[in-house]
Amino acid sequence: MAHQMKKRRSLAALAGIAAISLTAAACGGSDDSSGDSTAGGGSSVDCAAYKQYGDLKGKTVSVYTSIVAPEDEPHKNSYKPFEQCTGATIKYEGSKEFEAQLPVRVRGGNAPDIAYVPQPGLLKTLVSTGKVMEAPAETAANVDKFFGEDWKAYGTVDGKFYAAPLGANVKSFVWYSPGSFKDAGYAVPQTWDELMALSDKIAADNPEAKPWCAGIGSGDATGWPATDWLEDVLLRTGGTEVYDKWVNHEIPFNDPQVAEALGKVGAILKNPKYVNGGLGDVKTIASTQFQDAGQPILDGSCWMHRQASFYAANWPEGTKVAEDGDIWAFYLPAIDPAKGKPVLGGGEFVTAFADRPEVKAFQTYLSSVEWANERYKTCGSGGCVTANKEADASLLKNPVDKLSAEILQDPKAEFRFDGSDLMPGAVGAGTFWKGMTDWIVGKDDKSTLDFIEGSWPKS
């Protein structure tokens, strides 16, 4: 009898479990796509231009980027017309660990649909994994129409076009307070010598403050602002030819010309008389987050902050960013007049890892004039420029954006893409950042450059 009971009980148990799991399997698997959906809502959009993307109702496109708050809000807002007119949903995910996590995700088989890759060097590394999809023909056609040749080249690897340019930014800016300059009688420097003289003057006139403030903290990407400094200076001391050779490793990383440029950067960044306004000593450059680094200008403990145009989004609400306002930016002066007035800049590239129709449609949308204009319209506090030649620059509200757009569209400007973004990922998103961070904290010029040179991939 006991054996019978045991048998019945075990059968009952088995049956029960089977029933539960079968029911669960039947009910489960309903993929209602919620998440960061911004679909729905009032404004009447003219959907005629969006008919080409077809009906994408219910489809989701996941986007992974390094653009985090507060710069991510305007991005999400610029997708609303696309979402409204096609019915698709864009899931936006921003992360400070983007450059480290994306290769991990791609290799692990968990790649996002689309990633905004800010480094052509990283793009090359990703393409070599074989998981990147070639850009659809419509996107390529848009890029040919609206962007310059060099911008298409950044998204091309081995002759195949993969990634359309998204946003662009100008990096050769120095932020300052026009009011403070006017009150103290300082003029915006037009040459490097004037810049150094101004720094000395500010240091002498203001014993409680420092002329420069800087911060290179950025999570896994700590060190990137310092690489921008070196690139800007090398463009000015060596010129665009030397810069190109350096980026392509035709001259070694520890070439004497690079060492000279690093020395000039050190004359500012490692000079205790010049840094670190409002934040502490030289070493605090390494521990201060880049978003906080320029803020001391607002309370007068710092006077100048060299940073890209996208820094405009990091000023507190209510700050007037204009030539006659609280904050403005001047062009980082040239060092050697023979080398011209080069402009360092960057941008993101739309890289796709899936080729579903909705992903292709989104890619094409992002390369279109509609998106560029939408981006300009929804731009909050600045930093929304694109290199799209047909974008309507009059829609830009932020004066720094207008200035950046002018510079980007100027055919005479010698534009060069950020060097660390063009180098192989292991260097440009790895040892270059680490090397510069160690350099700020005390490592000497030679060891720093040797270390980075030694880490350049052999193949």
Place this chain on the structure above:
Amino acid sequence: MSTTGKFVQMFVALGLFAIVFIGILLIAARFSGRRGERVQAVSFVGPALLFLAVGLMYPAILTIIASFQNSAGDASVGLQNYIDIFTKPELLLVLRNTAVWVVLVPFLATAIGLAYAILIDRARVEAFAKALIFLPMAISMVAASIIWKFMYEYRPTARPQIGVFNAILKELGLDTYQFLLNDPANTLFLIAIMVWIQAGFAMTVLSAAIKSIPDDIIEAAKLDGVDGLKMFRWVTLPSIRPAVIVVLTTIGIGTLKVFDIVRTMTGGQFNTSVIANEFYNQSFRYDQSGLGAAFAVILFVLVIPIVAYNVVQLRKDL
């Protein structure tokens, strides 16, 4: 995927898991006698061995192979990765840091836990005091790091302070100090965090061990005139020796694996990197998977003696 979808998926997975295991056990219960016992043993141990083989042995073998290859994984470089680790100064530094961690954390945590256990033994506030020191174990290492990051926070001396330690320094009239930036002291300050977390564990195990020392031994010793420090050295310590070994080795193994604290506090910058942090950086950020794999193998080799010693001790006690 929506939340309900995720829950449903979880229950489906649990259900399948239950079916498979109960199925195996039911089938094994059919057999009886000697053969039956062997079948039952295999069916109990089999799944665990299978998971170990797939999830542990296979990746381990792949990693060991990868450590002898270059970063692209297509050519063998022999022992070059290991030679690099032992000759390049920045990589040798990682080994030095790990050594400092492994020497200091177990001994400090055990010493503090032991002292604490003895002091509060049979005191009135014993339960409360135990809870207090055990609390840090309840939070994750990342949470602990964030707490301590604020404790160590630096502001220039002239400005208002938000870090506890720098506020104290400022009150005492000294200059504020960059706890996390100045090496080699910054490694010691990171070690303090791990000791803070692990002391509770040490104290709990050792307190139980102390309480289990038979009373008559203590009384006999007191009658012989042994007291205080001599009592501790000649009676208490030898009696709880197995527990101390267990605590030391467990904390030691945990310390070798430390990653969260270093990554959250400094990201491995400023010469604080340890092996676990470094092989993450090398493999995933600098794309040097050969070097990363070599570090992982070295970590494995370092852990083996401790685990082996632990196993030998356990067998002796049995």
